[in-house]
Amino acid sequence: MRFLRSALAALTATGxxxxxxxxxxxxxxxSDWPGWTALAIADQKGWxxxxxxxxxxxxxxxxxxxxxxxxxxxxxxxxTNGDGLVTAAGGAKNxxxxxxxxxxxxxxxxxxxxxNSIADLKGRKVGIEIGFVTHLLLLNGLxxxxxxxxxxxxxxxxxxxxxxxxxxxxxxxxxxWQPNSGExxxxxxxxxxxxxxxxxxxxxxxxxxxxxxxxxxxxxxxVKFISVWDxxxxxxxxxxxxxxxxxxxxxxAGVDPKEYAAFLDGTRFLTLAEGHKIMSSTEEGFGSLAGSxxxxxxxSVKNGVYATPQDIPSSFDASLVAEVLKKE
Amino acid sequence: xxxxxxxxxxxxxxxxxxxxxxxxxLPLLVWSLFSYxxxxxxxxxxxxxxxxxxxxxxxxxxxxxxxxxxxxxxRAADLAIPEGKRANPIFFQPPHAVARALYTAFTTKxxxxxxxxxxxxLATSIKTIFWGFTISSLIGVPLGILCGAFASASRLTExxxxxxxxxxxxxxxxxxxxxxxxxxxxxxxxxVIGTFFQQVLVVANTVRRVDAGLLExxxxxxxxxxxxxxxxxxxxxxxxxxxxxxxLLGWAWTYLVVAEVVGVSSGITFFINQQAKYRNFDNVxxxxxxxxxxxxxxxxxxxxxxxxxxxxxxxxxxxxxxxxGRLFAGREVLLFPDRPHRPAxxx
Numbered sequence: 001m002r003f004l005r006s007a008l009a010a011l012t013a014t015g016x017x018x019x020x021x022x023x024x025x026x027x028x029x030x031s032d033w034p035g036w037t038a039l040a041i042a043d044q045k046g047w048x049x050x051x052x053x054x055x056x057x058x059x060x061x062x063x064x065x066x067x068x069x070x071x072x073x074x075x076x077x078x079x080t081n082g083d084g085l086v087t088a089a090g091g092a093k094n095x096x097x098x099x100x101x102x103x104x105x106x107x108x109x110x111x112x113x114x115x116n117s118i119a120d121l122k123g124r125k126v127g128i129e130i131g132f133v134t135h136l137l138l139l140n141g142l143x144x145x146x147x148x149x150x151x152x153x154x155x156x157x158x159x160x161x162x163x164x165x166x167x168x169x170x171x172x173x174x175x176x177w178q179p180n181s182g183e184x185x186x187x188x189x190x191x192x193x194x195x196x197x198x199x200x201x202x203x204x205x206x207x208x209x210x211x212x213x214x215x216x217x218x219x220x221x222x223v224k225f226i227s228v229w230d231x232x233x234x235x236x237x238x239x240x241x242x243x244x245x246x247x248x249x250x251x252x253a254g255v256d257p258k259e260y261a262a263f264l265d266g267t268r269f270l271t272l273a274e275g276h277k278i279m280s281s282t283e284e285g286f287g288s289l290a291g292s293x294x295x296x297x298x299x300s301v302k303n304g305v306y307a308t309p310q311d312i313p314s315s316f317d318a319s320l321v322a323e324v325l326k327k328e
Numbered sequence: 329x330x331x332x333x334x335x336x337x338x339x340x341x342x343x344x345x346x347x348x349x350x351x352x353x354l355p356l357l358v359w360s361l362f363s364y365x366x367x368x369x370x371x372x373x374x375x376x377x378x379x380x381x382x383x384x385x386x387x388x389x390x391x392x393x394x395x396x397x398x399x400x401x402x403r404a405a406d407l408a409i410p411e412g413k414r415a416n417p418i419f420f421q422p423p424h425a426v427a428r429a430l431y432t433a434f435t436t437k438x439x440x441x442x443x444x445x446x447x448x449x450l451a452t453s454i455k456t457i458f459w460g461f462t463i464s465s466l467i468g469v470p471l472g473i474l475c476g477a478f479a480s481a482s483r484l485t486e487x488x489x490x491x492x493x494x495x496x497x498x499x500x501x502x503x504x505x506x507x508x509x510x511x512x513x514x515x516x517x518x519x520v521i522g523t524f525f526q527q528v529l530v531v532a533n534t535v536r537r538v539d540a541g542l543l544e545x546x547x548x549x550x551x552x553x554x555x556x557x558x559x560x561x562x563x564x565x566x567x568x569x570x571x572x573x574x575x576l577l578g579w580a581w582t583y584l585v586v587a588e589v590v591g592v593s594s595g596i597t598f599f600i601n602q603q604a605k606y607r608n609f610d611n612v613x614x615x616x617x618x619x620x621x622x623x624x625x626x627x628x629x630x631x632x633x634x635x636x637x638x639x640x641x642x643x644x645x646x647x648x649x650x651x652x653g654r655l656f657a658g659r660e661v662l663l664f665p666d667r668p669h670r671p672a673x674x675x
Binding site for chain 1: 605
């Protein structure tokens, strides 16, 4: 009898826990990148509520957001496709369920006056954070100019210090993303961006990745989560509402809307249909997510970011976006 | 002149106050001089007229020698000459800009639903400090007293505490997030880690410095060990313990900035980091000064309370002297834990 009662109690407890889990909001960690601060628009406008899903956006610094995901404290996090693989290699498997954008100029190689192209970098010093996307961008540019990594001298430099390092004249160029890249341009008169992510679209895709567990147990909610994205993109594309959208994004970043608007030009937002095409394409190269991730994976292994190549096909799932598109 | 420089005795209250105010006005004066006197420092040129130079923009900052070189080149080529005036680099903001930033930061309404006013962010930070320090003290002070009173407790605890003390608290960030989640708890944990281990050693040291004569007298009068600790050791060291905690509270504040980047961005640190990222240094300094004001005010209030609580100990206390005395007394003990400790003179 006692056994029965305790078994019953345990069962009720599990049931309660399970229903609590179902009712809990989707916890999404995001950070300061235009493709991700745009999520705040959906939140502020109440579009997720309309779609019937409870979403809790949690504002982080980029590094800590991945830490929180790795620690299992959030259900989803916004990352670049390359960093999604890094996070997976670190033990936190994740699945990209949608693409928000690709970097279209915000990541730059900025050179001091007198250096006008990547080819001019031969034999020069470049301040760069080793193993980060800007490093990959530099290699990509060098390759196009017929050079290799051995032709330049890399000076390991934290990205947020690149403006000062370029200004100090200890290096001839730096690699950074916004706002640091813009600050480097401002800090060194006559400096220019000799190579940017706009020269290689698809080098850096930005995505929302979720835990496999959450994807399995709450797939329908994640489909609802995705379903509002086209409204966000439209809100920013429409000249009438664009300003309102930027106001929300800038407020999230804590800066002046005018200042923040400049960063949107370097970000190519992707509608769900565009994202789906990139996610489902099997081509090699930067036109497909799989191709871009394979290049990022090889780069990370080569630079010792992690040791073993990651499984690319299981790192994303285009079927949720497909489901939203089919409903429309 | 000797009225202004009395040797090893107190200043009259009026002069004390005057010098206290000057302690703040002098740095402000130096800051203002470098900000407003154009021939002091000002290593940059702020462009007012680009005169057709393609890469120059109005309000752009250019190093002075670069600008001079440019002007020379233009003059040699007989082209229009750009103009500008001397300016300081962007990370050196004048007092009025910081004052304005401080004012605007408080009066700006949060744009987004669910966002916080600056005073609410500050309240979050203060809450983090409060709980971090309280939790640390609840364990650290009793443990410190035990270590100060009993050599066995000291030997069992202090070597390990000394070992952990050198570990950088921020390095535990990811672990704290894994254990305590992403909200206030991991931040509080970082403050506790940063404060606790120092606290045990400082408290133990203060308790050890209680006048041995008091203990002997009590023992002669038949006091038991429990009474020696509770009735003699504790009351005798209480005023010093109080001051220790005041200094340790300041210590806790210095951990705030590293604690608050752990987990969800919040509090005053988020404001500082984000504004620094976008190089709005006037806002950064405003926030730093704000932390200074809060810390200083708290310390003054606690000091005022302390003088009233422990009047017998501090007939006319000098915080400055007490602080440095304690600092060096503490250092000696931390470096040479086995050496017998002299009572620090004059305190």
